[in-house]
Amino acid sequence: MSDGDVIYKTDALIAEDIDQYLEIHQHKSLLRFITCGSVDDGKSTLIGRLLYDSKMIFEDQLAALEADSKRVGTQGQEIDFALLVDGLAAEREQGITIDVAYRFFATEKRKFIVADTPGHEQYTRNMVTGASTADLAVILIDARKGVLTQTRRHSYLAHLIGIRNIVLAVNKMDLVDYSEARFNEIVEDYSAFAKSIGIDSFVAMPISGFKGDNITSLSPNTPWYTGPALIEHLETVPLDNDRLAAAPFRMAVQWVNRPNLDFRGFSGFVNSGTVRPGDVVRVLPSGKTSKVSRIVTLDGDLDQAVAGQSVTICLADEIDCSRGDVITIADSPLEVADQFETTIVWMADEPMLPGRPYWLKTATTTVSATVTDEKYQVNVNTMEHIAGKTLDLNAIGVCNIALDRPVAFAPYAENHDLGGFILIDRMTNTTVGAGIIHYALRRSQNIHWQAVDITREAHAKQKNQKPKLLWFTGLSGAGKSTIANLVEKKLHALGRHSFLLDGDNVRHGLNKDLGFTDADRVENIRRVGEVAKLMTDAGLIVLTAFISPFRAERDMVRRMLPDGEFIEVHIDTPLSEAEKRDVKGLYKKAREGQLKNFTGIDSPYEPPESPEIRIDTTKMSAEEAAELIVGELLK
Known part of the structure; x- marks a missing residue:
């Protein structure tokens, strides 16, 4: 046998060993879990310790880690395990976790993907992202600080998202001299809160991520603790697959x-x-x-x-x-509905506004959705239900949602894939909220479209005209109502069937219950849009004169109508010119602080990007503008 033959057979044996290892590794079960809690509770350090103890660090990574630990000030030869996970420069500089860091490691019994989620309240939305696919949550508590606000918030969110396996890891026990009394005090405090939010059971363990106590094996420093080490528990906890x-x-x-x-x-x-x-x-x-x-x-x-x-x-x-x-x-189908009660975690800087359309994505379905009613917000510290109309960043609210068409769904408690959803801003395409479906509203099953024999086409034919919606938008004082009124007079003289919905007039009746907050402005336009749609169904040419400051709501009304029926007319008057006119004295009051939420002063106006008609009132009179609009309409 030649040396070459020996080498060949050795290589073959090595390859066979690798194949066997990969085969065994491939069939191990996979546990996804998150670490969460308040800032500086030791989440990143714990994950770094798990990676280190499971031999998942290469030699060059270990050398770099030791060098980084010395550079950032770790004393002696000890390693700062948090540096394994906190990869962003901003995180290392601030000493906090900002993004969600995913890490893989494995033991002889199981594979793991762990998400290190941010502890700072500002990044709660990132925690929700990490928790959305997790089977288990490790809630860390600094033994010196006890249960904090963010501990409660993350516990509530983990339970809300449906994580059934909770580990309460009381960390940094080395800094409280491994006190059994302190550990019991924290567990008792947390138990009372957990019970109030519906967490029936959890596993509590005293650990030190930095020292390694009770991570891979039971520590002699806590002889009073007889439960499992963290790794042992992670290896044996039942998965949701069954x-x-x-x-x-x-x-x-x-x-x-x-x-x-x-x-x-x-x-x-x-x-x-x-x-x-x-x-x-x-x-x-x-x-x-x-x-x-x-x-x-x-x-x-x-x-x-x-x-x-x-x-x-x-x-x-x-x-x-x-x-x-x-x-x-076939014999056990899902429910189908278009209205639901949900819980929403708001994840955007811009507030959630009821009535504003968003994209809703659940499983593989994407539909248009609006929040029709915010029932209440949840105070995660007291579990108090707080009244409100909007949701701000990181707020949690129970809301009713209406979709533009029915979808098949399962309550989130039964199936996360078919009962969870995200909300997407239609203008920016960014994710602004995440939610879970509780149940279908009864109204979605009881209310159906009634077929009618006289169609919108028949109504239009009877009037010998094409229905249109002329949507006048612009700042207060721009001249919307004046020009719209002139346009309707000209249409009436030509024998056209029309109706003018003016912003001030509508607020005396249909919308008398609405104020001028952003949420109320959205609802104001939604109602007017629905009325205008019914009028175009009757074959009318409808004119509306509203500031309608937000593009999203103007686009919402546009989508209610068939293509070509919505004509956006931008009465483009500079703010300085509108203030000079100030017929109603509104700008003066707004400047003096007597009138809140006034468009152009302390509330934004989003001008149309590509209106069908643009009128510059500094270059033409109201009469000339009306002539131009009628001419365009009747082309």
Whole structure:
């Protein structure tokens, strides 16, 4: 046997060992968990310790860590484990975690993905992001400080998001001389709060992330503690997979797979349950039924698909099914509704405004949604229900939501994928809120569209005109009402059927209950938009004269109408010119602080970016403007 043969066989044995290791590693269960709590409770240090003790740090990383620890001032030869996780320069400079840091590590029994979430209240939204996919939460408490506001906030959010496994890790026990009395005091304090928010059980353990006490093995410094070490508990805690596997089959369709005319399948992630070829399934929200003919994967057909798998399902019948639909077992379908009670965590600097349209994304479905009613906000310290109309950054509120079409859903407590959602700003496309569905409102099941025989086309034909909505927008004093009134007079003289909805007039009746806050302004425009839509359904040419300061609400009304029927008329008058006119004396009062939330002074005006008609009142009279608008309308 040559040396080359020996080397070849050795390499083969090494490759075989690697393959065996990878095979074993691939079939380990995966636990996703988060660390959360208040600022400087030691979350990053704990994760760094877990990575270090599980031998998940390369030699060059360890050398860099030791050098960084000396540079930032760690005494002696001890390592600052937090530096393994706090990767952002701003985090290292401030000594706090800002972003969500995800880290992977593994032991002989299980694989782990841990999210180190921010402790500062300003970054609560990042904590929610990290918690959204977690099976377990490690709530850290500094043994010197006890239960703090952010401890309560994060515990409430973890419970709200549906994390069933809670570990109360009383950290920095080395700084309180491993006092059993202090540990018991904190656990008793936390227990009272946990019970008040519905956390029935949790595992409490005394640890020191910096010293390593009770992390991988029980520490001799706490002989009075007889529970599991943290790693032992993480390795053995039950996962949620069994519950989802036993639930009825649900799969949200992500993609219609049609590579050629001979194949049509529906690809998605099995959210719960088991499905087999031959099973009768129902497609929601349409309610159509069919049988599963094949379950297709890249590696070949399957005899069954279970929760957690991504597959393509082929049906025996050619029924309508598209992205956003949900395939369920036929004899246990989901509910379908378009109005819900929800809990929302607001994640944007701009407040949530009821009546403003947002995109709502749940599972693979994206629909238009509005918050119709804020029932109350939750004070996480006292659990008090607080009245309010809006939600500010990090606020938590129970709200009713209405969608523009029905969707299939499950309450969040039953299925996180089909009961959780995010809200997206329609203008900026940024995520502004995250929420969970409690249940469908009864009104969504009881109220249905009534078919009518006289259509909007028939109404318009009777009047021999095309229905239009002329939406006049501009600052107070710009001349909206004056010009709109002249336009209607000209239309009336031409025999056109029209109606003018003026901002001041509407507030004497339909909207007399509304003020001038941003939330009330949104609701003011929503109501006017609905009325204007009904009038165009009757075949009328409708004119509205409102400041309508926000683009989002003007776009909302535009989307209510068929293409081409909404005509935005920007009465473009500079603020200085509008103030000079000040016929009603409103600007003077606003400047003197006697009139709050006045557009252009202490409330913003968002001018149209591309209106159909723009009128510069510094260059033409009201009469000339009216002539121009009528001419454009009747082209």
